Amino acid sequence: MSTGVLEDARRERWRERCGPGISMRKELTEASAMETRPQEGRKGPPPRDVPPAVGLLLPMALMNALLYLCLDRLFISPRRSAEDPTRCPHGHFRMGPMSNCSPWLSCEQLRTEVRQMKRVGEGAVKRVFLSEWKERKVALSRLTRLEVRDDFLHGLRMLKSLQSEHVVTLLGYCEDDNSILTEYHPLGSxxxxxxxxxxxxxxxxxxxxxxxxxxxxxxxxxxxxxxxxxxxxxxxxxxxxxxxxxxxxxxxxxxxxxxxxxxxxxxxxxxxxxxxxxxxxxxxxxxxxxxxxxxxxxxxxxxxxxxxxxxxxxxxxxxxxxxxxxxxxxxxxxxxxxxxxxxxxxxxxxxxxxxxxxxxxxxxxxxxxxxxxxxxxxxxxxx
Ligand SMILES: Nc1ncnc2c1ncn2[C@@H]1O[C@H](COP(=O)(O)OP(=O)(O)O)[C@@H](O)[C@H]1O
Ligand SMILES: [Mg+2]
Missing domain, CATH: 1.10.510.10 (Transferase(Phosphotransferase) domain 1)
Known part of the structure; x- marks a missing residue:
């Protein structure tokens, strides 16, 4: 669901940034089509000839302006971390010295490959344990009580959809066990x-x-x-x-x-x-x-x-x-x-x-x- 939503949002943003440009391009095409169409039924003096150089230069200048506007809008938006090519694709993660992206860990992997160690934090919804996965420190969050499971699942959905430099890296999850694995940050909150x-x-x-x-x-x-x-x-x-x-x-x-x-x-x-x-x-x-x-x-x-x-x-x-x-x-x-x-x-x-x-x-x-x-x-x- 989230990749679709992200894709749509990305397309929407492109449309927002370049929307006027694109419709301007459409109007330009329509305008030039109208110019090339025979002027049926038109009365009055014959149209004056436009020098061919001007006819060529004008669309080129307009296209340049259009490109400039779009590129300018792209480059003044430093916030687009979701589009950062160095980040892993949706459903994957990389942390610390890992050179490749790994898929999020499954229930099976969480159960067999993650070793729970000491508790490092707790709130109303999650109890958080420093844990170990493949000799790396990770944080395993477990649901504290079933009454707040909806909040836990909302948090998980958001975590999956909002992965970026601003959000803790998700490493895996298991809805059946009410557990979420994230990157461990030793300096805490x-x-x-x-x-x-x-x-x-x-x-x-x-x-x-x-x-x-x-x-x-x-x-x-x-x-x-x-x-x-x-x-x-x-x-x-x-x-x-x-x-x-x-x-x-x-x-x-x-x-x-x-x-x-x-x-x-x-x-x-x-x-x-x-x-x-x-x-x-x-x-x-x-x-x-x-x-x-x-x-x-x-x-x-x-x-x-x-x-x-x-x-x-x-x-x-x-x-x-x-x-x-x-x-x-x-x-x-x-x-x-x-x-x-x-x-x-x-x-x-x-x-x-x-x-x-x-x-x-x-x-x-x-x-x-x-x-x-x-x-x-x-x-x-x-x-
Ligand atoms: N990845 C992590 N690394 C280190 N400490 C963490 C991590 N995740 C959570 N903690 C600790 O656990 C506490 C509770 O986590 P939080 O997600 O806020 O739980 P809750 O949803 O119950 O409020 C945090 O304030 C922090 O001290
Ligand atoms: Mg909290």
Whole structure:
């Protein structure tokens, strides 16, 4: 199913990018066909001859413009990781030093080739074990209880469809045994970022540059979800900061991948379908204001009366997550200062007034470039 969906989405994107060009090409063909057709029944003076050189040059110039537009649109989209030729085809994986792509492991292989070792994490849906497969460390996730099997299976479907640089690598799964095998990341989730960066081994990495790069990676994941091959997906498993951090893993080369995809509902603008994150009342200012019960303390919460919302709830949360990622090292306040305006916009009470994830990502990138190019220890003080 997912390859078909991906293919359609890819075609759709090509049509979006080059659509006007293609219809322009069609109009051009029709126009030139009309020109070559005999002008039946036409009265008045005979048409003036167009010099043959002009007749040749004009379509060539138009074709060039068309090509330029399409190629330009292709090359300014750095996000198209799903089309990255170095990635494995759907249903296959490669990790670490593996040179070839392997098919996802089957139930049989998971049962016989994977050795479960110690537990490294647990959430409401999955219990995660460091395990071994062919002398490699891997992560085996097992369903914690049958009541949440639908979430587990939704997460698995998303994991299969969204394989990219932004998502943990899937190695295999077995629906009959409720198990999923993924690449193991020894640095664990973002919850332990501070502890990791305090280890003497990683202390040299604890700089504003690396930390801003992490924030950039986080926003890139939100942008990827909002413009995913499946449509606009909302990261619902994020009702407070610790919970949000636990859904992302820190890789050994200090990038971030999304690990928990169990709650990614789809916003469908054309049908007007919005989303709700769970069926319980949410509180606190980490969640977006539109996620809070709007009818006051006197009216008891009722899920059916709770209005739905869209992906802008993820934008509201960006400043808090980024601020955690930036931490408190030399230079992080300078970065915060430069991100002040975009973060203020993220906190607009009106969802539609918040920027898109892509806008935020662009601003982060500009700030990173600006500070990287201009900051020496002396000038940093002035900024
Ligand atoms: N591939 C992995 N490598 C290392 N640790 C992992 C991996 N997958 C999950 N974990 C750990 O297990 C925790 C729970 O995983 P998660 O997928 O969020 O479960 P749940 O769906 O129950 O919330 C994570 O926060 C992380 O600490
Ligand atoms: Mg989780």
């Amino acid at each position: 973002l919850s332990s970022l501070e502890a990791t960066l305090n280890l003497s081994k990683y202390r040299s990495t604890n700089t504003w540059q690396h930390r801003l790069q992490l924030a950039l990676g986080y926003v890139a994941i939100i942008d990827f979800l909002h413009r995913s091959p499946l449509g606009t997906l909302v990261m619902c498993d994020s009702s407070d900061l610790p919970k949000t951090l636990s859904q992302y893993l820190l890789t050994a080369n200090f990038s971030i991948v999304l690990n928990d995809l169990d709650a990614l509902p789809l916003v469908n603008r054309s049908t007007g379908a919005l989303v709700k994150c769970g069926h319980r009342e949410l509180r606190g200012d980490f969640v977006a204001p539109e996620q809070l019960w709007p009818y006051g303390e006197d009216v008891p919460f009722h899920d059916d009366l709770m209005p739905a919302y869209d992906e802008k709830i993820d934008i509201w949360k960006i400043p808090d997550v980024s601020s955690f990622l930036l931490g408190h090292v030399e230079g992080s306040d300078m970065v915060r200062f430069h991100l002040f305006d975009i973060h203020k916009a993220c906190k607009s009470q009106t969802p539609a007034e918040r920027p898109t994830a892509q806008d935020v990502l662009d601003t982060y990138q500009k700030v990173l470039n600006l500070l990287r190019d201009t900051t020496t220890p002396q000038t940093r003080e002035m900024l």
